[in-house]
Amino acid sequence: MTDTLHPALLPNGLSDGLPPRAEREADVVDGLMAFVRAFGYRRVKPPLIEFEDGLLTGAGGALVRDTFRVMDPVSQRMMGVRPDFTVQIGRIATTRLRHDPRPLRLCYAGQVLRVRGTQLRPERQFTQVGAELIGADGPAAEAEVVVLAAEALEAVGVVDATIDLNLPTLLGVLCEAHAVPDAVRAALRPAVDHKDVAAVREAAAETPALGALLVALIQATGPAREALAEIAALDLPAEAAARVAALGALVDRVEVAHPGLTLTVDALESRGFEYYTGVGFSVFARGARGELARGGRYRAGPEDRGEPAAGFTLMMDAVLDAIPEVEATRRVLAPLxxxxxxxxxxxxxxxxxxxxxxxxxxxxxxxxxxxxxxxxxxxxxxxxxxx
Amino acid sequence: MTDTLHPALLPNGLSDGLPPRAEREADVVDGLMAFVRAFGYRRVKPPLIEFEDGLLTGAGGALVRDTFRVMDPVSQRMMGVRPDFTVQIGRIATTRLRHDPRPLRLCYAGQVLRVRGTQLRPERQFTQVGAELIGADGPAAEAEVVVLAAEALEAVGVVDATIDLNLPTLLGVLCEAHAVPDAVRAALRPAVDHKDVAAVREAAAETPALGALLVALIQATGPAREALAEIAALDLPAEAAARVAALGALVDRVEVAHPGLTLTVDALESRGFEYYTGVGFSVFARGARGELARGGRYRAGPEDRGEPAAGFTLMMDAVLDAIPEVEATRRVLAPLxxxxxxxxxxxxxxxxxxxxxxxxxxxxxxxxxxxxxxxxxxxxxxxxxxx
Incomplete structure (x- = not known):
């Protein structure tokens, strides 16, 4: 210790939850968990830290640089503080609960830590709530988690939620169909992410048909039905068309399950999260900074024994920003x-x-x-x- | 990484909470928090990690060796993962909430991590729930937290709870009154903790009056009224007698507030926790391994701006062991x-x-x-x- 810090000073991106927000967060987490539990999702509670080998394999690899590491004096091995729950839930599903009947429905609520915040979210500690449906493929499973995320948020007071549906793998599928070199693909990703039409055309200069298709897909965004109709009119390679058809099947199911939900499609959007193997989705709401929830189709568990899975994670900071304050409780003073x-x-x-x-x-x-x-x-x- | 671990393997003392226990723990935590909240305790949520300077000062010093440390790449300072909540609550009370009216009632629920487990509790991650009453001295404040701990546990289904009241500082007071050298005092602490009468007599061989007093105090344990009567008959130095009188005043108040509560007194007991400045207490129940709760009178906040405080922490593992399983929820399968x-x-x-x-x-x-x-x-x- 060189100099003394003011005792109230906390590290950047870490903060004290004070009354009444800390109380409100706990209440909303409870409401969300009660909601998903009524759909058969059972709560699991993985440890805050575990061996980094397990935490950072497979899907966890994307968060390697975001993970705090500590030495375990007992085993002399490195452990990591979880930066996310999904990998831990996949581990539990495919090891401890591998004999439980499928589909397996699990949920969780707790804290995650990240080494660094982002510009949009400087925080380094987050409260996450989520649900995972493991061992089921197909649009019925995806529709369940999309509708569950929307209805759970509605149950705790979020109004005007919008669900944006994406195909994070679509760019890769199109690049493969057009046999573009890796360098071109690497240049296309940021151009597509920034919806920079000029940069897309330039990066795809050698394959103008692909460039035109990508620009058309970037422009075919908006309300789900309209966007899907625009995309259907494009001349997509077979594999890409199949993915879009699956997205259409999902929209059909979601509309049956919860008529009136606001669905948008932005097919190429990946939000830098290429972890999803099929459809991805984000939930937004008025008044909230960034996404309230993110979810999609992925592989749960280690690569050699992975299972199809779909799920979502709710970001509590954004959720709290999107719901109205509750009335204050009545307080009475009782004499000695x-x-x-x-x-x-x-x-x-x-x-x-x-x-x-x-x-x-x-x-x-x-x-x-x-x-x-x-x-x-x-x-x-x-x-x-x-x- | 030298060799590969089985993916299901977790570090010693860390474990996955699985259904139905993880769900039950969350429900019981909610029940406890709702109970203390109705007494005006407001929830705070300190971060999981903060600068070690703050985490380990004052009362936190006792947990220095139990604290995981990580380097903060942002500030280049060392941070610690909290091994306990009390120090953080004291920091919040005396900094961010220093202008809130006193007494200040705060509560919390969350995870703590320890570098090493103990023989009795090999776990290294605990769920703690607690309440702290800050800025109030005297037996009314102590009685409030003792009764609150007992009633909160009763509210979530604990039956047959016993509250053991102690004076963790009494040995020090007696040693001072008898002017025993530090070496004798150091030998007396473990002898008293183990209730080893022969070792106490041996360590106090130079001051046999003190030895006899300590042996009498070790033997004057049991139901509170009887133990206090036995202690009252002893020839205690003035300062020690004052402490015992304060304990008696606390027993009076607790019996008025909650008649029928089972109170025991074991005056010299410290449970290795000399952090308390006045009365200390532990709650036990049939079927539970170790204490369900520990609490007492202490100084909150940094030494230069500390405030009198009383509070308790509930150990959720032990609490869950002490309450009956709940009936399973009815589950129905809904067709597609x-x-x-x-x-x-x-x-x-x-x-x-x-x-x-x-x-x-x-x-x-x-x-x-x-x-x-x-x-x-x-x-x-x-x-x-x-x-």
Missing amino acids: DHDRAAAARLRQDGWVVVQALDETADPAAEARRLGCDSVLGAAGPEALASA | DHDRAAAARLRQDGWVVVQALDETADPAAEARRLGCDSVLGAAGPEALASA
């Missing part, structure tokens, strides 16, 4: 020698009853000082006169 | 094209409704395979015939 049975009944009815720790000459003033709106009298809470 | 409004109503009534992802010729067999006890028909759940 109050009727404890009466206080217990009030608490069961949803009141907060704060106990005075000494005699006071002016209970109303003391109640006001402590943020209470009433004092517990013989006949129940007595509202304070407005100050 | 089921009535979604009917399913939503069932979920609101507490059912788990699992959606089939494809058509099945034998829904009953499929339901059984998935652990459901019924199939959703036109008129509602149809119970399966016993297999």
Whole structure:
């Protein structure tokens, strides 16, 4: 230790959750977990740290640089603090719960840590809530998780959610069909991600048909039905057309399961997350910074024993920004020698009853000082006169 | 990486929480938090990691060797993963919430990590739930936290809880009054902790009056009233007598607030935790390994701006061992094209409704395979015939 830090100082991207937001976050997490649990998703709770070999294999590889590492003095091996839950859930599904019947529905809620924040999200600790449907292929499984994410958010008060559906692997499929060299493909990814039509045309100068197709796909975004109709009119290679058809089948199922959900399609969008093997999706809502949820189709577990899976993760910071504040709980001050049975009944009815720790000459003033709106009298809470 | 680990292998002392225990733990944590919240304790959520300077000062010093450390690449300073919440709560109370009215009531729930487990508790990750009452001195504050710990545990199903009250600083007070050298004092601590009467007499051979007093105190343990009466008959130095009197005042208040609570006194017991500045207490229950809760009187915050505080921490592993299993939720399988409004109503009534992802010729067999006890028909759940 060289110099002393101010005791209130926290590392960049880490913060104290204070009242009332910390309480509200916990309530919303509870509401989300109760919702997915009613669909048969069962809670698992992987450890905060585990051997890095397991944490960073397969899909976890993308987060290698984001993972805090610590030496385990017991085993003398390196451990990592989880940067995400999905890899841990895949490990649990394919090892400890490998004999459980499929499809296996699991859910989780907890903290993840990242070594560095991003420009959009400087935070390095996140509360994540998620659900994973493991061991099932096909659009019914994908529709279940898309609708579940939307309905869970609706259940906790998110209004006007929009679900953006993507095919993160589509660019790769098209590049393969047009046999473009790796260098071209590498140049196309950022151009497509930035929807930079000029850069796309330039990178695909040697294969103008591909360039034109990519530009058309970039422009064919918006409400799902319209975007899909525009894409259907394009001359796609067979494999790409099959992926788009699967996306169309998913839209059909989602519309049956939850009519009126706002679905958009942005086929080439990958959000830098090429971890998904089929459809990907993000949920947005008015008032929220960035995505509320991200999900899609992927392979769960280690490569040699992976299983088809679909799931989503909710980002609680964004979720909280998207839902209205709740009304404050009513708080009553109970004098030092109050009727404890009466206080217990009030608490069961949803009141907060704060106990005075000494005699006071002016209970109303003391109640006001402590943020209470009433004092517990013989006949129940007595509202304070407005100050 | 030298050799490959089995993917299911976790570091010693770390484990996956699986269904149904992970779900049950979350429910019990929610129940405990709702209970303390109704007494005016407001939730805070400190970060999992922070600068080690803050985490390990003052009361945190006792946990220096138990704390995982990581380098922060952003600030180039060392950070620690919290081994406990109390120091963080003290920091929040005395910095960010220093202008909030006193007494300040805060609560928390979350994970802590330790570098090494103990023989009694090999685990290195714990779920802790706790409440802290900051800025209030005196027996009313102590009685509030003792009774709150007991009643919160009762609310989540713990029966037959026993609260053991201690004076962790009493040995030091007695040694001071008898002016024993540091070496004798150092020899007395383990002898007293092990209730090893012969070793106590031997270590106090130069001050036999102290030895006799310590032996008498070791023997004066048991139900609170009886133990206090036995201790009152001893010839204690003034400062020690004052501490015992404060303990007696606390017992009086607890008995008024919650008649029938089982209180024991073991005055010299410290459980290796000399962090408390006044009374300490532990909660035990039948069927649970070790303490369910530990709490007491301490100083919150950094030494130069500390405040009197009293609080407790609940150890969720032990709490779960002490409460009965809950009944399993009813699970119903809903066919692929089921009535979604009917399913939503069932979920609101507490059912788990699992959606089939494809058509099945034998829904009953499929339901059984998935652990459901019924199939959703036109008129509602149809119970399966016993297999």
